[in-house]
Amino acid sequence: MESYGTLPDGREVGLYTLVNSHGLRAKVTDFGAILVSMETPDRDGTLAPITLGFDTLEGWLKDDCYLGATVGRFGNRVRDGKFTVDGKEYTLATNNTPGGIPCHLHGGVVGFNKRLWDAQPSADGHSVTFTYLSPDGEEGYPGNLTARVTYTLTDDNELIWEAEATTDATTPLNMVHHTYWNLGGDLSTPILDHLLALDADTFLPTDSGLIPTGEKAPVDGTPMNFKEPRVIGERIEADFEPLHLAGGYDHCWVVNGEPGTLRPAARLSHPGSGRVMEVITDQPGIQFYAGNFLPNYRTGLCLETQNFPDAPNQPAFPDSLVRPGETYRHVMVHRFGVE
Ligand code: GAL
Numbered sequence: 001m002e003s004y005g006t007l008p009d010g011r012e013v014g015l016y017t018l019v020n021s022h023g024l025r026a027k028v029t030d031f032g033a034i035l036v037s038m039e040t041p042d043r044d045g046t047l048a049p050i051t052l053g054f055d056t057l058e059g060w061l062k063d064d065c066y067l068g069a070t071v072g073r074f075g076n077r078v079r080d081g082k083f084t085v086d087g088k089e090y091t092l093a094t095n096n097t098p099g100g101i102p103c104h105l106h107g108g109v110v111g112f113n114k115r116l117w118d119a120q121p122s123a124d125g126h127s128v129t130f131t132y133l134s135p136d137g138e139e140g141y142p143g144n145l146t147a148r149v150t151y152t153l154t155d156d157n158e159l160i161w162e163a164e165a166t167t168d169a170t171t172p173l174n175m176v177h178h179t180y181w182n183l184g185g186d187l188s189t190p191i192l193d194h195l196l197a198l199d200a201d202t203f204l205p206t207d208s209g210l211i212p213t214g215e216k217a218p219v220d221g222t223p224m225n226f227k228e229p230r231v232i233g234e235r236i237e238a239d240f241e242p243l244h245l246a247g248g249y250d251h252c253w254v255v256n257g258e259p260g261t262l263r264p265a266a267r268l269s270h271p272g273s274g275r276v277m278e279v280i281t282d283q284p285g286i287q288f289y290a291g292n293f294l295p296n297y298r299t300g301l302c303l304e305t306q307n308f309p310d311a312p313n314q315p316a317f318p319d320s321l322v323r324p325g326e327t328y329r330h331v332m333v334h335r336f337g338v339e
Helices: 057-062 241-246
Strands: 002-006 012-019 025-029 034-041 047-049 069-071 077-079 082-085 088-091 103-105 118-121 127-134 145-153 158-167 176-178 195-198 200-204 250-255 263-269 275-281 285-289 301-306 328-338
Touching: 002 057, 012 118, 012 127, 012 145, 025 145, 034 158, 034 328, 077 082, 176 301, 195 285, 241 250, 263 285, 263 301, 275 301, 301 328
Parallel strands: none
Antiparallel strands: 002 012, 012 025, 025 034, 034 047, 069 176, 077 103, 082 088, 118 127, 127 145, 145 158, 158 328, 195 263, 200 250, 250 285, 263 275, 275 328, 285 301
């Protein structure tokens, strides 16, 4: 552990470096359980950073794009910032207004990404576990929630982000890992030349406030079809209503196969560098966000495995409630390689 500076209230922030036997390197911090950087080799073996980030803690303190963040309690959007549990309505911050329509986004005003977590590096040096106790009522959510996130860098060139949580009162939960990837290694270049494949036959269309309508729409015959690898820039400006509403790709795809079992969700590759990243998850969905709101437009893309947006308000969507006695689990594997 090295010091990553101090918070305005004086608490010390740590930076942890994970290195594997092939030289891949991940840096994580207990502020926000954030992935600060990830470096992998290209096809010639040259190591380069492939995630968007900041040089210092100050950058993450000010960040409003959730770079590398662990997002919670509920990642993605909740309609009107409201949900009902056991007949009681809860009101959350409406901190986002797509299409001029207020909604709750990524856990609220001070989400998990702005909290200082406890850190516990593993004895073998391959992983770090971060723990955060989110008190009852925080950001409007019910229950004292204990959230845990473990980053592991394996010798199989996998970066694993694993979340689990328990609560003493029923609460919605959708913990999301929010790294922006740019496999080219030049973080100022747009990601439009990357090839993406998604293991998804359907996606979730939204209204103009980017809340899912509830429909699962087939991707066939649309610019949302990534069943085979496709260049991201090829259809991002296509004349297709869901792309107009979101300003590009920013949607949740329904990952094929059974939620709760680990299965492939996405494969991202960059022809120039040869870098490849596969994403494997146990979650129902994957939000592919092309960085349309980034100040440096589309210089990174997110592949966020998660439950469906607005799940707390949509009974047909997978259950998003964690109850006392239950353990929430979310596994996300990033497997790196070259071709
Ligand atoms: C993404 C979301 C985008 C945007 C972004 C943060 O997860 O899909 O719409 O809100 O986070 O800037």
